[in-house]
Amino acid sequence: MLDVNEFENDHFILRVDSPYSLNYLIFVQNVFLNNRDGSHHFPSVDSSKWNLLQHDDFQAKFKSIWDEVVRKNTQSPHYDYNGVLESDAPLYRQLFEGNVKGDYGFSESIRLFQSWWGSIFFGKGAVEMVYVAEGSEIYDELAIAIKSKNLMIPNNQLTIMLLYDKQTIVAQNITPYHYLLPMEELFLNKNNIVMNILNNLP
Secondary structure: OOHHHEEEOOOOEEEEEOOHHHHHHHHHHHHHHHHHHOOOOOOOOOOOOOOEOOHHHHHHHHHHHHHHHHHHHHHOOOOOOOOHHHHOHHHHHOOEOOOHHHHHHHHHHHHHHHHHHOOOOOHHHHHHHHHHHHOOHHHHHHHHHHHHHOOOOHHHEEEEEEEOOOOOOOOOOOOOOEEEEEOOHHHHOHHHHHHHHHHOOO
16 A cells, blocks of 8 residues: 555544455456457456356356455455465455366466556556545545544544446445445546545444
8 A cells, every 4th residue: 555545634544545356356357248248348358268257157256256355355454465366366266167277267367467457557556646646635525524523433544445447247335434436436426425435434
């Protein structure tokens, strides 16, 4: 997590991160959708040799894994890190057929994701730079709202988890004190982000 993505005053801390785990799932989701529907989400790759699960099986398994990964991210700030796809490989491996071709597809998907996500100018770095440029006032608006409404936040901390693209297969998770923010919201729904975060609080 970049230091610039932690904002703090007497009222609360806002942590902003772009998790490897959730963005990898968005990456695989988009590959699946592109090859199923002819969609044009990033990345556009031929996954015919990846042996992803088929249609309904993939979507059901994806929803289950997504919920589990969101839970793990919200329960522990230490779950997500650069090696999480290897350390928790059995979880993510379930999106692929249980054969040698599925093994290849899983390892190839990680290799491709990490080569993009780990770049300074693309992937994680670019997502965080966009947030700094377009979303920096979110903290100030939240600070004012929390103080004026006298809201009690556990540990005085909220977390925004940045996603490079939107969830399509799964609905927006309602998770108090953790907000999943697809990048497009900064451009298409910016005025409602703070209200959505506050409405998400119990």
